[in-house]
Amino acid sequence: MLELKNITKKFDDRMILDNINLTVSDGEILCIVGPSGAGKTTLLRCISGLEKANSGEFILDGQSFNPYENRDNDSVIGVVFQDFQLFPNLSVLDNITLAPKMVLHKSDKDAIEEAKIQMKQLNLEGKETLYPYQLSGGQKQRVAIVRALAMNPKILCYDEPTSALDPDLRQEVETIILKLKEQKMTQIVVTHDMEFAKNIADHLFQVSPSNE
Amino acid sequence: MKYIMKILPSLLSGAGMTLQIFFWTIVVSIPLGIVLGLGLTSEFKPLTAILKFYVWLMRGTPLLLQLIFVFYGLPIIGIIFNRYDAAIFAFILNYTAYFAEIFRGGLQSVPKGQYESAKVLRLTYWQTIRRIVIPQVVKIVIPSIGNEVINLIKDSSLVYVIGIGDLLRAGNVATARDVTLVPLLLVGVIYLLMTAIVTYILGKVESRYNTWK
Known part of the structure; x- marks a missing residue:
């Protein structure tokens, strides 16, 4: 379970997140919704440690933790970026296995085996040796998901997972997210797409633009 | 033909010197350029200011001046290089600045x-x-990088000014002694051969990187 207590984030003097309190239970899907500019992505970036919150506390399974400085060996938060940010110089398989090998020190064999199991789940079989530029948008996203999962995160975050895709692929993302839920993956999804959010979310968290 | 065979050994030994300068400059300047390029993109302002000054100095003054400065100038304040080391030192200083700028742009x-x-x-x-x-x-x-590397082959001829026997100097000496154009033409051919080889290698490297976009 992840709890956020009184999380505040300012950019210079501009208040972006004002005293955010929220809870994500294990295995559930939380959707963070709100109009653009409200700070949804900033909130996700604070949770995933890409931005440092000015104040407040993150608590994971009862233990206080600091995502911004979480550089040790506990893999906690995985992120699927809006534009995926696959590494263009690495093949699909290397994109997925690079971090497990370099950070978790897995053997080539183990890393590849685990990658292939996940790839099969997300219909990426046979794409191992392709480079990101050879994939469609939906395939890139699935590679990004497998790459995040390969680090065994406790929570998987998505930033606007539907916005870079064709509208008819929205259904596919829903299916994937719900499939991962069946496997007890805790997921946080930032989206401005209310319909999409309602289809997948156990809880909605509304972020509204700060007045200050 | 007989004449060519007669002067070829001295031209080739000159080309050997050219290649040595080329080799050491590349081997040191490119990695150093990467490191300085990283420094130029760092957030630590004093470091970027120093590096920018260095790049400005090296790109803003003639390489010929830098060579003369290192070999004839520095001994006045007690820093003495032999000819060969002076040449390598000046080339590395100069080319590192160009490579650092190229890598800075790439990094950004x-x-x-x-x-x-x-x-x-x-x-x-x-x-x-x-x-x-x-x-x-x-x-x-x-x-x-390819442009700079090819420039370097030709720039290496500037070392004649501190009395190093490179390819150009060998050809020049032969022309002056024998009053014929042949050595200079041969020098041109040898430079063209060297740049052709480098161009070929660069093309290979480039196509290796074309497997991804």
């Missing part, structure tokens, strides 16, 4: 998202640089 064209993506996968800074950033930068900078 790698999107910030790549670093963030590596960060959430908990790769360290150096793992990110080595496995993600450098390959992308190399692909971007190959054409510019």
